[in-house]
Amino acid sequence: MKDNYIVGVIGAGNMGEALIKGLLRSNLVRSYEILASARTQRRIRFLEKTYGVHTTRKNLSVVAACDTIILAVKPQDMENVCGEIRDKATKDHLIISIAAGIDFSKLRQMLGAKPRLIRVMPNLPAVIDAGVSAIYCGPRMPERYRRFAHQIFQAVGQTVDIREEKLMDVVTGLSGTGPAYFFAMMEALCSAGRKMGLTDGMSRMLTLQTALGAAEMAASNGASPEELRRRVTSKKGTTWAAMRHMKKRNFWRTMEEAVAVATKRARQLRTLKK
Ligand SMILES: NC(=O)c1ccc[n+]([C@@H]2O[C@H](COP(=O)([O-])OP(=O)(O)OC[C@H]3O[C@@H](n4cnc5c(N)ncnc54)[C@H](OP(=O)(O)O)[C@@H]3O)[C@@H](O)[C@H]2O)c1
Numbered sequence: 001m002k003d004n005y006i007v008g009v010i011g012a013g014n015m016g017e018a019l020i021k022g023l024l025r026s027n028l029v030r031s032y033e034i035l036a037s038a039r040t041q042r043r044i045r046f047l048e049k050t051y052g053v054h055t056t057r058k059n060l061s062v063v064a065a066c067d068t069i070i071l072a073v074k075p076q077d078m079e080n081v082c083g084e085i086r087d088k089a090t091k092d093h094l095i096i097s098i099a100a101g102i103d104f105s106k107l108r109q110m111l112g113a114k115p116r117l118i119r120v121m122p123n124l125p126a127v128i129d130a131g132v133s134a135i136y137c138g139p140r141m142p143e144r145y146r147r148f149a150h151q152i153f154q155a156v157g158q159t160v161d162i163r164e165e166k167l168m169d170v171v172t173g174l175s176g177t178g179p180a181y182f183f184a185m186m187e188a189l190c191s192a193g194r195k196m197g198l199t200d201g202m203s204r205m206l207t208l209q210t211a212l213g214a215a216e217m218a219a220s221n222g223a224s225p226e227e228l229r230r231r232v233t234s235k236k237g238t239t240w241a242a243m244r245h246m247k248k249r250n251f252w253r254t255m256e257e258a259v260a261v262a263t264k265r266a267r268q269l270r271t272l273k274k
Pocket of ligand 1: 011016037038040072080081124176
């Protein structure tokens, strides 16, 4: 280990910050063991003041001081950042990329043959420690690095192992993009309530509590979502009428297509230029 830093975060934006917050709360590392880089002095000051972590505007300083580095910049900034750190990345580095769509072969091309690489696809609820992160390590990753990656991302929610790299794009289309599917659905329900006479506040409260209740039921119950839906759908009742309409309007197919389109977009991000 170098200079006592355990984890470096390059590009401490929304996700980078969520990870810093989670790592500190989980006590996996202490604030003085994190070195984060950001582009602006304003961001640097914010990170120092809020989390007490060490900061730098030089990405190379992170590479020089840390063995484990989380790359948390946008996919379109990856080329620049990787080009900047490539020459200093050694076989002792573990580089964890959370960039959507950027696969191992692209990472290798950008970072060279030396560092160990892990890909992770987290999602937005990581900011409240309720995220889910899919972790892909590739075939020859020593177990202790895989375990360390899980520990890092368990600080902001749950983790799963992905064995086939091509499935990382599917994860991106499902859980990486997924919070927005539920936000869109909540948005539509709020709007329906308002249009039919409920106040904005009432509509929102009813929608959010229903979403929370349904998610908690689905998570705590052994039954599948399909089974839960069947149980609340009595023939000729209100749910039955609503489900029949949703089926007629291809709700299920629309959702499946949305995941497929997001998955395809993740693949396209590999070749995205800034
Ligand atoms: N947000 C999500 O829900 C989500 C989910 C899964 C995966 N991801 C992945 O997580 C990554 C980050 O997403 P995000 O939402 O956290 O984006 P973000 O908030 O924009 O964070 C990226 C950060 O990187 C900084 N940055 C850009 N170029 C840099 C450079 N050359 N050196 C150092 N820092 C640099 C940006 O600074 P400036 O603001 O000054 O440009 C920004 O603070 C993306 O690759 C994304 O695919 C995000």
